[in-house]
Amino acid sequence: xxxxxxxxxxxxxxxxxxxxxxxxxxxxxxxxxxxxxxxxxxxxxxxxxxxxxxxxxxxxxxxxxxxxxxxxxxxxxxxxxxxxxxxxxxxxxxxxxxxxxxxxxxxxxxxxxxxxxxxxxxxxxxxxxxxxxxxxxxxxxxxxxxxxxxxxxxxxxxxxxxxxxxxxxxxxxxxxxxxxxxxxxxxxxxxxxxxxxxxxxxxxxxxxxxxxxxxxxxxxxxxxxxxxxxxxxxxxxxxxx
Amino acid sequence: xxxxxxxxxxxxxxxxxxxxxxxxxxxxxxxxxxxxxxxxxxxxxxxxxxxxxxxxxxxxxxxxxxxxxxxxxxxxxxxxxxxxxxxxxxxxxxxxxxxxxxxxxxxxxxxxxxxxxxxxxxxxxxxxxxxxxxxxxxxxxxxxxxxxxxxxxxxxxxxxxxxxxxxxxxxxxxxxxxxxxxxxxxxxxxxxxxxxxxxxxxxxxxxxxxxxxxxxxxxxxxxxxxxxxxxxxxxxxxxx
Numbered sequence: 001x002x003x004x005x006x007x008x009x010x011x012x013x014x015x016x017x018x019x020x021x022x023x024x025x026x027x028x029x030x031x032x033x034x035x036x037x038x039x040x041x042x043x044x045x046x047x048x049x050x051x052x053x054x055x056x057x058x059x060x061x062x063x064x065x066x067x068x069x070x071x072x073x074x075x076x077x078x079x080x081x082x083x084x085x086x087x088x089x090x091x092x093x094x095x096x097x098x099x100x101x102x103x104x105x106x107x108x109x110x111x112x113x114x115x116x117x118x119x120x121x122x123x124x125x126x127x128x129x130x131x132x133x134x135x136x137x138x139x140x141x142x143x144x145x146x147x148x149x150x151x152x153x154x155x156x157x158x159x160x161x162x163x164x165x166x167x168x169x170x171x172x173x174x175x176x177x178x179x180x181x182x183x184x185x186x187x188x189x190x191x192x193x194x195x196x197x198x199x200x201x202x203x204x205x206x207x208x209x210x211x212x213x214x215x216x217x218x219x220x221x222x223x224x225x226x227x228x229x230x231x232x233x234x235x236x237x238x239x240x241x
Numbered sequence: 242x243x244x245x246x247x248x249x250x251x252x253x254x255x256x257x258x259x260x261x262x263x264x265x266x267x268x269x270x271x272x273x274x275x276x277x278x279x280x281x282x283x284x285x286x287x288x289x290x291x292x293x294x295x296x297x298x299x300x301x302x303x304x305x306x307x308x309x310x311x312x313x314x315x316x317x318x319x320x321x322x323x324x325x326x327x328x329x330x331x332x333x334x335x336x337x338x339x340x341x342x343x344x345x346x347x348x349x350x351x352x353x354x355x356x357x358x359x360x361x362x363x364x365x366x367x368x369x370x371x372x373x374x375x376x377x378x379x380x381x382x383x384x385x386x387x388x389x390x391x392x393x394x395x396x397x398x399x400x401x402x403x404x405x406x407x408x409x410x411x412x413x414x415x416x417x418x419x420x421x422x423x424x425x426x427x428x429x430x431x432x433x434x435x436x437x438x439x440x441x442x443x444x445x446x447x448x449x450x451x452x453x454x455x456x457x458x459x460x461x462x463x464x465x466x467x468x469x470x471x472x473x474x475x476x477x478x479x480x481x
Contacts (some may be wrong), residue, residue: 016334019371080330084387089294089319089349239314239473240293241259241300 001093009090010105013072017106025078027106032114033062039122054126054179057114058201059131061107061141061168068180069103069148071138073232082236092233100145107141108134122230127207127239132148132214139221140201143154172198197224249274249395249426250295257290257449262477264290267304271430272442274394279440280430281473287449288329288430293396295428296324305406308395312350320348323388327403329380330387334372337364337383341374342388344412353392361416362386379406385413389420396420396427402436414439434469445473450474 017024035056042048068100076082080140085095115134118124126133151168175185175193182193182203193199203209204217255341257265265287268427272278280288293299295306297314306313331340345355359368362382367375372383381401388396390431398417402410412454414436421427421441429440437443437457445453453460453476457469464479466472 005347007328008343012332012339014336015339016332019334019336079330080326081331081332083298083348084324084330084344086323087319087322089316090347104292117399196271218305239300 001091001097005090005094006097006101010102011098013102014105016072016088017102017127023091027064027068028113031064031110032117034060035114035118036122037053039124044231047189049122051069051121052178053118053124054133054205055176055202057118058113058136058140058205059173061110061137062109062144062147062171062201063102065107065141065144065164066148066151067144067165068154069099069145070155071148071158073099073149073152074158076153078157079190081110081200085237086236092119092236094239095236096149096229096233100142100148103141103145104138107145108138109136110141111135116119131138133205135218136201136204136221139204139218140198140227142225143197143201143221145226146225146232149232150228150235153232163225168230169198172196178202186193196218197221200224247273248307249276249287249309250428251307252295252304253306255291255294255301255306256303257287257299258302258350264449265294268449268451269304270444270447270451270454272426274422274426275421276426277417277439277441278426278444279436279437279442280428280444280446281437282430282432282446284432286432286446289399290449291446292399292428292430296399298300301364316319316323318392321393321395323390323393323398325381325384325396325398325401327399329353329372331372331380331383331385334371336369336371337375337386338368341384341386341390345390348391358386360387361389363412377410381405382413384464385416385478392423392425394425398424398427398429400430402433404430417470430436437469445476447477450454460461 035053036078038053038202056170066210100122111134114137115130119130151164152161182190183198185193188238200217200220203216248271248410253269255268268291272296280291282288294301295308295313297318303347308318311317320332320356322326336363338355341355359365362385364382364386367379370381385401388398402413417427417429441456443455443460460472464472464475466475
């Protein structure tokens with residue numbers, strides 16, 4: 001693996017996004033606007049935004065990053081740039097790490113933007129620590145990036161890549177505690193929900209838990225990130241059969 | 242071919258089977274430095290598969306392909322083979338210069354090499370334009386520019402002149418000829434038989450079989466034909 005080639009790949013991806021304002025707006029402004037919309041819609045229900053808002057900070061980055069990464073990586077596979085790169089001295093690890101760093105940086109900016117606006121303009125009065133919420137948003141963004149990289153291998157078209165959202169993301173959305181607290185789910189579903197990455201993101205935002213509890217939730221997210229990045233790198237084939 | 246000469250390519254009984262279909266059937270040929278080889282044949286004849294096998298991105302079922310004395314696909318070959326795919330295989334949402342600069346960076350080439358390549362493919366006036374805003378011919382030149390980075394000793398160019406106007410095609414063939422004169426082995430595929438006259442040597446492929454390996458003049462003489470299309474038809478009839 002070469003740090004130089006990894007960072008070149010990161011820079012190239014960021015340059016691509018700079019030329020694509022719509023995708024940049026989707027990544028940075030849409031989650032901010034959605035959380036703002038939620039805050040506005042709950043304005044007549046005191047305390048409701050303080051309860052639901054932070055959880056969404058762990059959900060939106062995952063969904064948005066998943067969509068963008070899966071489509072962009074699939075494009076690399078279908079337009080021939082990935083094959084060309086693999087005739088050059090670029091390793092799979094350089095490629096995957098380049099993507100992870102580029103989208104990780106964007107997830108960081110996204111999480112800071114949403115957190116700052118939530119705590120100021122949107123009036124969030126959550127008992128959680130702001131930096132922890134930002135860290136959860138960052139991990140959620142990286143989770144979306146890592147899953148997008150891995151699942152893009154299974155799709156043949158951009159339409160198929162988007163179809164993974166209802167199949168892969170929506171079940172997690174239903175079980176993560178946004179709709180109904182995880183503790184109130186049937187025991188089998190509770191067992192599944194407890195090990196899902198989106199649930200870990202929502203749990204890591206919950207206030208008034210022990211440090212050990214938070215470490216456990218971050219460990220679940222990091223394990224998924226690394227596992228998905230390894231799977232993502234494994235799905236990149238230098239040679240087609 | 243004189244196989245005692247130093248070989249750039251050494252392909253022997255190369256077979257590729259994909260999804261149960263035999264795409265390449267026992268292909269054998271050698272190539273020496275400085276040769277400009279036209280790989281001609283109709284669509285679906287196996288040209289791209291042969292080129293991808295030489296690059297090492299297509300799994301080989303049988304036989305072998307050696308390039309620059311290494312097995313096709315060896316890590317030591319990465320960056321020593323200039324490749325232009327049928328699709329432009331460049332980033333549409335980057336400018337010409339950003340594309341070439343990125344690939345140059347991966348190949349550890351200097352910024353002067355970026356400028357040189359942009360000059361060779363005559364894209365100086367487009368260097369700050371997004372590739373998505375360029376015509377098909379201009380995109381092909383960006384792709385060729387990437388293939389030329391670092392002056393690789395081998396160039397594998399898959400249908401680089403498809404859809405280009407005659408002047409641009411002529412200019413590109415001159416570029417290929419110049420590259421071969423510098424000692425590079427250049428293999429160019431095309432399904433347009435008229436392009437045969439521009440090559441020093443022809444490989445004619447049909448249904449995964451190598452029908453002919455020789456010079457354009459020997460093709461016409463052997464088939465007693467007046468044109469390359471006719472020569473190809475006669476070869477096919479003779480093969481039946």
